[in-house]
Amino acid sequence: EHPTLRAPTDVKLRMLDVGVCGTDREIAAFQYGTPPAGSEHLVIGHESLGEVVEVGSAVSRVKPGDLVITMVRRPCLHEDCMACRAGRQDFCFTGDFSERGIKGLHGFMTETVVDDARYMHVVPRTLRDVAVLVEPLTIAEKALIQVGQVQQRLPWACGIEPSTQRRFRHRAVVLGAGPVGLLGAMALVAADFDTSVYSREPAPNPKSDLLASIGAHYFSAQETSIERLAEQIGNIDLVYEATGASSIAFQ
Structure with missing residues (x-):
């Protein structure tokens, strides 16, 4: 019917x-x-x-x-x-x-x-x-909108739009390289974040290759611990949790 x-x-x-x-x-x-x-x-x-x-x-x-x-x-x-x-x-x-x-x-x-x-x-x-991916992409887009609004309330506000002039780039870490994580990484790169993705599979793999092609970095949990990741990346401004296990973001 x-x-x-x-x-x-x-x-x-x-x-x-x-x-x-x-x-x-x-x-x-x-x-x-x-x-x-x-x-x-x-x-x-x-x-x-x-x-x-x-x-x-x-x-x-x-x-x-x-x-x-x-x-x-x-x-x-x-x-x-x-x-x-x-x-x-x-x-x-x-x-x-x-x-x-x-x-x-x-x-x-x-x-x-x-x-x-x-x-x-x-x-x-x-x-x-690719239009069917718009719905999961809105997860990342909404997060970036909220980040931008929070930033504007801070004395060191630094716009996330690529056209904004500033002295440094924000650093973002995406936890998980599933569909939501990959879409989040793409949105972050488009917003001019220095973006790293942390996932389980060792590189090289199709996901790490895709991320490299858009200018993002890939780290494998099998090769790099959470503690070592922070040392290698430096100060992290934003964590985008896409594993479904939010506790990882606080380790």
């Missing part, structure tokens, strides 16, 4: 790509995940890329043929949640937000999807092959 438009702001998508990550594996193992009210199952898939095939009468920001990424988290309904009312449900105060494919809403692993246009972002066709 294919979904149909029900509201003037609805958009129908033909799904092109849906990513599968650790979150999906944990949901499939019944570690967590909440189906929509009244449903006995949950359709997974929160990393998505779709093509617009139909739009409602009030939709102007997307059109048929556009490639779009659809946001995962949706605001809670509490009127006193200032974050959700401001469209910043990533900072929801109540925890009653919903997430497609994770909590209270079906995901994108279907042939077609209908959703509200306000949750969709157009991506250029030149990114067709």
Whole structure:
């Protein structure tokens, strides 16, 4: 059964790509995940890329043929949640937000999807092959935005934009070279951080080669201890934890 438009702001998508990550594996193992009210199952898939095939009468920001990424988290309904009312449900105060494919809403692993246009972002066709990675990339991008905002509150504020003139580069260490770690390293390099990635596999390997190609450094936990890593890198300004074991960041 294919979904149909029900509201003037609805958009129908033909799904092109849906990513599968650790979150999906944990949901499939019944570690967590909440189906929509009244449903006995949950359709997974929160990393998505779709093509617009139909739009409602009030939709102007997307059109048929556009490639779009659809946001995962949706605001809670509490009127006193200032974050959700401001469209910043990533900072929801109540925890009653919903997430497609994770909590209270079906995901994108279907042939077609209908959703509200306000949750969709157009991506250029030149990114067709990699656009499904936008959702995990937002983890790194949000972290960098928060870092920039914190820096501006400090007396030694040093902008992280590549165009900013300054006397030195920040140093960042990424813990873990999985997809989130690699995307984080790319975002940090793009923001002009002197970036090192610390992971288990000895170099050379495909990940270390990829990191070298973008100007990042790679260190293997099998060859370099945490203590030795700090000695080799020097002062570390930012630690980006992407192993799923946050305690490592404090060793």
